[in-house]
Amino acid sequence: MVEVVVRMLVKSRIIDFDDCELYQYGLNLLIKKFLHVSMILIIGIICKKFACTTAFLIAYAGIREYAGGYHAKTSKGCYLCTWGVTLFSVFLFYAFEQIKTLGLYIVLATCAVIILGLAPQETANRPLDTQELIVYKKKTQKCLIIEAVICLLFLFFKAILYGVLCAWFIETIMLLVGKISMKYR
Structure with a gap:
């Protein structure tokens, strides 16, 4: 999923191809952080x-x-x-x-x-x-x-x-x- 998003950003000329790995890494971190926070909040609700x-x-x-x-x-x-x-x-x-x-x-x-x-x-x-x-x-x-x-x-x-x-x-x-x-x- 992250690779698809990054490819779309490159295709749209929003980011350079040379920066693909950096953006993939950053998006993966962002998704992990979101999942961690969501999990914690859900446990708090439960x-x-x-x-x-x-x-x-x-x-x-x-x-x-x-x-x-x-x-x-x-x-x-x-x-x-x-x-x-x-x-x-x-x-x-x-x-x-x-x-x-x-x-x-x-x-x-x-x-x-x-x-x-x-x-x-x-x-x-x-x-x-x-x-x-x-x-x-x-x-x-x-x-x-x-x-x-x-x-x-x-x-x-x-x-x-x-x-x-x-x-x-x-x-x-x-x-x-x-x-x-x-x-x-």
Whole structure:
């Protein structure tokens, strides 16, 4: 399907033939991302946690982009990891409902401290130079601040707090696993 679309774009002279592989790769990534997000939202709907899931996706995308952490080596591994994270996040939403608000903010603060201490994190496929480390650290800090302020502003809308907390909790795990896996490479 992707090849057909790219061929049509070349035939229409929208893209150059020399760029076909790049566009095929980009479209494949876009389709995979769309499928991942759709799958997560559908699970959120099925589990009656759509608002939590949406807040999680937004918060996680913001923090994951710059903080880094563990990345699967293959596309299949990434998909399986996404499934695992999704199911774990739904479990966390229900678990967070059992914790008093003060406890949730303590977990949130603990995650923030760990994320700030470990981010940004390189991977074997994506080493960072000194400038990138500085920029990504600042962007991670800004993202955490913005998301924390949103949690405080929407104190009585727990779905946002649960979604952000889940994103930070999972990002904390990803950073810890990433640090361990880089140590043993």
